[in-house]
Amino acid sequence: xxxxxxxxxxxxxxxxxxAVRVSTPFLFVSLGECITEKSGRINLGLEGTLMMGAMTAxxxxxxxxxxxxxxxAAGIVGIALGLTHGVICSLPRVNDIAxxxxxxxxxxxxxxxxxxxxxxxxxxxxxxxDFGWWSNVPQLRHALTVNALFLIGxxxxxxxxxxxxxxxxxxxxxxxxxxxxxxxxxxxxxxPVRIMATGIGGFLGxxxxxxxxxxxxxxxxxxxxxxxxxxxxxxxxxxxxxPKLCFFAALLFGAAGxxxxxxxxxxxxxxxxxxxxxxxxxxxxxxxxxxxxxxNLIGAPAELSITK
Amino acid sequence: xxxxxxxxxxxxxxxxxxxxxxGITKRFGEFxxxxxxxxxxxxxxxxxxxxxxGAGKSTLVKCIMGYHRPDQGAVVVADREQVIASPRAxxxxxxxxxxxxxxxxxxxxVAENLVLSRPTLPAVLDWRAENAALAAFMARMPFAVPxxxxxxxxxxxxxxxxxxxxxxxxxxxxxxxxxxxxxxxxQEADEMLGLLRAMTDAAKLTVLMITHKFREVxxxxxxxxxxxxxxxxxxxxxxxxxxxxxxxxxxxxxxxPAAATHRGRTGDSRLDIRGLEVEDxxxxxxxxxxxxxxxxxxxxGIAGVAGNGQHELIEALAGQRERARGEVRVGGxxxxxxxAEMQRHKVCCLPEEPLRNACVGRMSVAENLAFREFDRPPxxxxxxxxxATAFRAAAEDKIRDYxxxxxxxxxxxxxxxxxxxxxxxxxRELDERPEVLIAANPCFGLDxxxxxxxxxxxxxxxxxxxxxxxxxxxxxxxxxxxxxICVIFDGRLVYEVAAENADLTEIxxxxxxx
Numbered sequence: 001x002x003x004x005x006x007x008x009x010x011x012x013x014x015x016x017x018x019a020v021r022v023s024t025p026f027l028f029v030s031l032g033e034c035i036t037e038k039s040g041r042i043n044l045g046l047e048g049t050l051m052m053g054a055m056t057a058x059x060x061x062x063x064x065x066x067x068x069x070x071x072x073a074a075g076i077v078g079i080a081l082g083l084t085h086g087v088i089c090s091l092p093r094v095n096d097i098a099x100x101x102x103x104x105x106x107x108x109x110x111x112x113x114x115x116x117x118x119x120x121x122x123x124x125x126x127x128x129x130d131f132g133w134w135s136n137v138p139q140l141r142h143a144l145t146v147n148a149l150f151l152i153g154x155x156x157x158x159x160x161x162x163x164x165x166x167x168x169x170x171x172x173x174x175x176x177x178x179x180x181x182x183x184x185x186x187x188x189x190x191x192p193v194r195i196m197a198t199g200i201g202g203f204l205g206x207x208x209x210x211x212x213x214x215x216x217x218x219x220x221x222x223x224x225x226x227x228x229x230x231x232x233x234x235x236x237x238x239x240x241x242x243p244k245l246c247f248f249a250a251l252l253f254g255a256a257g258x259x260x261x262x263x264x265x266x267x268x269x270x271x272x273x274x275x276x277x278x279x280x281x282x283x284x285x286x287x288x289x290x291x292x293x294x295x296n297l298i299g300a301p302a303e304l305s306i307t308k
Numbered sequence: 309x310x311x312x313x314x315x316x317x318x319x320x321x322x323x324x325x326x327x328x329x330x331g332i333t334k335r336f337g338e339f340x341x342x343x344x345x346x347x348x349x350x351x352x353x354x355x356x357x358x359x360x361x362g363a364g365k366s367t368l369v370k371c372i373m374g375y376h377r378p379d380q381g382a383v384v385v386a387d388r389e390q391v392i393a394s395p396r397a398x399x400x401x402x403x404x405x406x407x408x409x410x411x412x413x414x415x416x417x418v419a420e421n422l423v424l425s426r427p428t429l430p431a432v433l434d435w436r437a438e439n440a441a442l443a444a445f446m447a448r449m450p451f452a453v454p455x456x457x458x459x460x461x462x463x464x465x466x467x468x469x470x471x472x473x474x475x476x477x478x479x480x481x482x483x484x485x486x487x488x489x490x491x492x493x494x495q496e497a498d499e500m501l502g503l504l505r506a507m508t509d510a511a512k513l514t515v516l517m518i519t520h521k522f523r524e525v526x527x528x529x530x531x532x533x534x535x536x537x538x539x540x541x542x543x544x545x546x547x548x549x550x551x552x553x554x555x556x557x558x559x560x561x562x563x564x565p566a567a568a569t570h571r572g573r574t575g576d577s578r579l580d581i582r583g584l585e586v587e588d589x590x591x592x593x594x595x596x597x598x599x600x601x602x603x604x605x606x607x608x609g610i611a612g613v614a615g616n617g618q619h620e621l622i623e624a625l626a627g628q629r630e631r632a633r634g635e636v637r638v639g640g641x642x643x644x645x646x647x648a649e650m651q652r653h654k655v656c657c658l659p660e661e662p663l664r665n666a667c668v669g670r671m672s673v674a675e676n677l678a679f680r681e682f683d684r685p686p687x688x689x690x691x692x693x694x695x696a697t698a699f700r701a702a703a704e705d706k707i708r709d710y711x712x713x714x715x716x717x718x719x720x721x722x723x724x725x726x727x728x729x730x731x732x733x734x735x736r737e738l739d740e741r742p743e744v745l746i747a748a749n750p751c752f753g754l755d756x757x758x759x760x761x762x763x764x765x766x767x768x769x770x771x772x773x774x775x776x777x778x779x780x781x782x783x784x785x786x787x788x789x790x791x792x793i794c795v796i797f798d799g800r801l802v803y804e805v806a807a808e809n810a811d812l813t814e815i816x817x818x819x820x821x822x
Contacts, residue, residue, distance in 0.1 A: 168429040175424055178413045185411050186425060187396060298590060302415065 010139050010266045017143030018258020019251050020150055021216040025050060025208040025225075026250035027153040029232035030239065031160060032204030034246055036082075037236055038164065039197035040177035040190075040303030041089060044100030046205040047229030048107015049081045051222075053209020055115040058220040062123035067214045070123065071149070074210035075203045081107060082202020086195030096305055104229070112222040119221055126214045147215045149207070153247075156204075160243035173197055177301035205229065228257075231283050238286045240299035256282045324481055324511050325386035325402070326351040332371055332381035334364075341367040342378070343538045349482075349531075351386075352511040354504065356525040356546070357518045359535035360558055360756050365518045368535065369484045372516075373405050374398040385482075399427070404480030406471045408487045414460040418453050418470055425474050445477060450503050464613055465496030465820075472504070476513075485517040489524060491614050491781065494816035501528045520558075522551035534558055574791075575604030578775035579744050584634035586620040586799075593632070594620035596799040602775040604743070607766065609790025610801070613819055614781040617799035619660070622748040622779055626657045628665070638744055656680075656742035660749040662733040669722030673714050674703035676721045677736050706735040711761070727758035738765055745769050748779045763789060783815065797821040 006013070029046050036043045043049075053074035061070030085103050089096045129151070132144030164170040176183045176193045183190050212228075213220045235253055239245035260276035291297065300306075326349050334342040342364045349355040359365045371378045374392040382389050385401050392398050395405075412421045419442055423433065439455065446452045453462065453470045462470065468488055475483055483504075489497035505528050507513040519525060525532055525546060533543035534557040542557035579602040588594035594617040602608045612618055623629035625636065627645025636643045638653040649655070659665035667676050675682075678699055683691050687698045703717040712731045714724055721729060730750065737745070747766060751759040766789060770776050779796075780786050786793055793810055795803040795818040803818035805811070 166433045166435055168431050168433070171420060171424055171429065171433070174416065175413055178415045182411050182413050187427075292591070 006137060006139060008266070011262055013139045013143045014262035014265050015255050015258050017145070018262050019255035020143075020146055021254070022257035023250040023254025024147060024150045024153055024211045024215070025228050026232050026235060026253050027150070027157070027247060028204045028208030028211070029229055030235045030246040030250055031153065031156055031243055032078075032082075032201035032208070033233050033236045034160065034201075034239070034241055034243055035173070035204070036198045036201035037241060037304060038177045038301055039173050039194045040180065040301050041086070041194045041198055042096050042100065042233070042304060042306060043082065043085050043103075043198055043201055043205075044097060044230065044233060045081060045085050045103030045107060046100075046201070046233065047225060047227065048104040048111070049078045049202050049205035050107075050209040050212070050225045050229040051111035052077050052081060052107045053206030054213040054224050055111040055118065055209075055220060056206070057210030058115070058118050058123050058213035061125075061214055062118065062121055065124055067124050067126045070214055071126070071207055071210040074206040076206070078202040078204070078206020078209070079199050080202070082199040082205070083195060085202070086198030089198070090191040090195055108225075115220055115222065119219075122219070123214065125218055126211070128215070147211070149211050149215065153250075157243040157247040164243070174301070177303050180303055208232075227280070231279055234283050234287055237297060237300075238290055240297070241301060242299065253279055253282060324351040324514050326353070326514060327372065327386075327403070327482060327516075328384040329368065329372060330382045330384065332368065332378045332383075334367055334371055334376055334378050341538050342371070344381070345535065345538070345540055346381075347533050347540075349514060349516050351514050352508055353530045354508045354515045354528055355517070356529035356532040357516060357535065358520065358522075358525060358532055358554060358558060359541075360520070363535040363558075364538040365535055366486065367538075369405065369486065369516065369518060372398070373403060373484060399478070399480065402480050403482045403484065404475035404478060405484040406468075406475060406486065406488055408490055410459075410467050410471060412459045412467060412470060412474075415458065417456055417458050418462075419455040421459060421470070422455075422474055422477050425478060427478075446473075449473060449476060450506060451500075463496075464491045464615065465493070465500065468492060468496075468500060472500070481512070482514045483516070485515060487518055487520070489519070489521065493613050493819040494783065494812060495820050496613075497524065498527070504528075522554055525554065526551065574606045575773060577601045578604045578639060579746075579777060580635075580637040580640075581625075582635045582637070584621070584624065584636065585632040586617070586624040586629060587632050588617075588620055594799050595624065598634070598796075598799065598801055600777075600794065600801060602744070602777050604775050605770060605773050606791045607770050607776040607778055607789050608792045608794060609786035609807075610777070610779040610794050610796050611783050611786045611815060611819060612781065612796035616796050618748065618779050618781070618796060620799075621796070622657075622659060622746065625746050625777075626659055626665075651680075654740055654743040656737035656740055656745050658730075658733055658737055658745070658747040658750045660752060663722060663726075663729050666733050667721050667729065670720050672718045673707070673712070673721050673724070673732060674699050674717035676732060677703045677706050677717075680736055680740055706732075706739060709739075710735040727754045730754060730758060730762060734762060734765055738769060741772065742769060742774050745774050745776045746779075747776065749781060750778075751782070751785060783812075783819075787812075795819055 029050060033043060033046055056077045057070035057074035060073035061067045081103060085099055088094055088099050126147055126149055128145045128147045130141065130145050132141035135141055164174060172188055172193060176188065176190050180190045212224050217224065231253060235249045236246060239249040256278040259278045260272060263275055264272060329345065329347045332342050332345045345364065345368055347368065357365050367376060370376045372383055374394045374397050383392055390401060419439060422442060423438055442455050446455065451469050453466050453473060459467060459470065489501065492500065501524060504513065504515055508515055517529065529546050531544065532546055532549065532554065534541045534554060536558060581598060581600045584595055584598045585593060586595035598621065600608065610618065620629060624631050638655060643649055643653065663669055678687055681687055682694060687702060688694050700717055707714060707717065710731045712735060713728050721732060724732065750762050766776060766778065778786065778789055787810060791807050793805050793807060793815065794801045795815055797818060798821060803815065
């Protein structure tokens with residue numbers, strides 16, 4: 001067996017390590033979407049933002065030599081895409097779902113087109129922190145090597161929980177997402193809040209994309225996202241618009257995404273494509289369980305176009 | 309850092325002050341909503357503003373509160389003339405308004421709602437200090453609501469208290485209340501108005517209340533001003549007036565025709581509901597084990613505070629919502645609200661918010677009028693080919709018979725006024741000569757004339773032998789129309805009484821679930 005001395009323990013270890021790796025883009029996109037949806041808007045364009053982020057980060061990292069500049073560039077592109085969505089949706093009679101799909105196709109297509117020259121070169125990668133230095137089991141060390149971006153995302157989730165509750169911005173954001181009418185009655189303008197929330201959502205989406213090209217899988221190609229941006233939108237619903245739950249849901253989806261590669265790593269090659277489809281099965285399963293034509297979603301911001 | 313970040317309102321205002329509106333005229337295009345209306349509310353008084361729908365009550369208070377700019381006239385606040393250009397300017401003068409609908413955010417807590425209502429918020433909230441300040445504020449108030457509770461978990465009465473507390477929290481000493489008791493039980497209404505009255509008596513507050521309930525005017529107001537068609541029709545000290553005199557001033561000479569009170573013979577049970585359970589949008593049980601029979605030739609009224617399962621009950625009976633459990637039988641047969649069953653048993657429905665629940669606003673009046681019969685002769689040939697001329701002719705008949713005011717049968721229904729939309733639904737549903745009629749808040753938001761017409765038609769349908777189920781949150785309507793009165797609370801029927809034995813206190817007690 002190729003697994004060495006720890007035998008089948010390698011599978012859960014691989015899945016754990018994989019979950020942390022694979023979950024990072026889910027985490028950032030879902031936290032970003034969480035902010036956007038809390039304001040009463042839905043941005044399906046985050047799939048495109050993720051792709052543009054991945055491509056931009058790779059290009060910026062390659063050209064500047066600094067992966068963190070790549071992350072920043074990806075975030076800025078994300079803001080631009082998010083603001084575009086936010087502004088268009090603030091026009092009268094515009095449906096945010098339709099605009100989101102258009103921006104998704106736009107982002108994916110543009111990233112594909114602009115990213116053609118980036119498939120060959122290798123860009124500097126984001127650093128990872130070795131939490132397994134004390135161990136001499138290589139699988140364990142591998143699993144405990146955690147990317148810095150994941151840690152930032154993990155810290156962001158409780159920060160958002162606090163921010164939604166105890167900052168002016170958080171309260172106004174929730175107010176606008178729960179009742180535009182009440183917000184207007186209190187003298188707050190709804191559209192700027194939503195535009196800004198969508199911009200911040202785009203920022204985090206772009207950063208999520210940078211992880212794809214700068215850490216795992218760690219290169220640029222046009223299929224690098226394979227629907228993670230859209231899956232993350234479903235994940236927000238599953239997490240009931242709670243950033244803390246977004247974190248755990250992202251880990252769960254990450255684990256599902258790591259299932260195929262993990263089994264392959266320990267030498268199970270049968271059903272490779274089937275196991276790789278695990279995140280999509282999980283999405284379907286979760287949406288079937290949590291959504292019902294008869295009931296509203298618990299915790300859904302009342303102004304969301306899908307629940308209104 | 310300041311430990312005391314709790315909110316304190318400006319204290320430059322006098323404790324109580326009066327306001328005066330002088331010769332206010334407001335036009336909307338050709339329409340004169342207010343014509344030289346004057347109103348004087350003395351500081352520390354409880355003033356009622358009475359009038360029909362469309363009499364100009366709301367327009368008048370909106371002129372005072374800065375939502376509208378009057379075309380002529382002036383507003384005097386605390387003996388000084390003021391130009392109130394916006395609601396914000398009104399708030400700065402210490403004027404606050406409590407609306408008919410709630411402006412609180414249901415998913416947020418009472419504390420969050422109160423804090424959010426402040427004109428400015430710090431970038432980061434110190435919730436410990438805020439909660440302490442709010443608790444101290446609550447302790448000063450004559451009534452309290454739980455600060456940590458979400459608004460959605462509060463009863464209607466508590467929500468309305470919360471709306472008033474919000475105004476007091478913002479230190480607004482002149483409150484305009486727009487039909488504040490429309491969603492409350494009589495007891496809740498009395499409690500709340502009593503507390504306000506105690507505050508005006510203690511010279512801590514001045515109240516101007518829009519209402520159409522004579523009982524509340526008589527019991528709580530010092531003075532009353534009555535509007536009719538944009539003009540002051542009368543007023544004075546409440547002690548000098550009685551409800552009959554006020555009703556005269558409100559409606560002028562157009563006293564609505566007395567409803568047809570002739571009783572037909574009560575027959576066999578037509579509509580039978582057994583053990584009905586229905587869930588709300590959140591999947592929680594909304595109607596729980598409800599059983600009820602309605603016989604031919606009687607009106608059964610279901611009274612209750614809105615939000616106790618009435619909405620889900622109506623939707624389940626109308627076929628708009630799945631039943632979780634239970635059985636509905638019409639004329640002895642199982643009933644699932646399919647179109648075929650509706651036609652066979654002649655089941656008709658007057659739902660609440662008819663424009664949303666029973667009509668397609670963008671389709672024409674003629675099309676909306678034909679929804680029940682468009683696929684049958686004479687409107688259709690072979691169930692498929694529709695005859696435009698027959699549509700128009702049928703629509704014109706109904707428009708004439710029911711007095712629907714529309715420019716033409718081709719006008720989109722949404723362009724009609726609320727009363728005329730309800731007349732159109734009435735025409736469509738009653739033209740079938742229903743044997744079972746389910747009506748939900750059929751007169752909500754309508755003026756005297758439309759209300760009288762709709763109530764007369766309901767009684768006429770009963771007298772023709774229809775079984776009528778009337779679900780209404782307007783207790784007066786139930787008392788006026790029903791032969792048998794049930795009270796719904798928390799999705800269950802908790803009380804039943806024959807109309808002749810009805811006692812308002814007893815009904816109100818059950819509406820509050822006590």
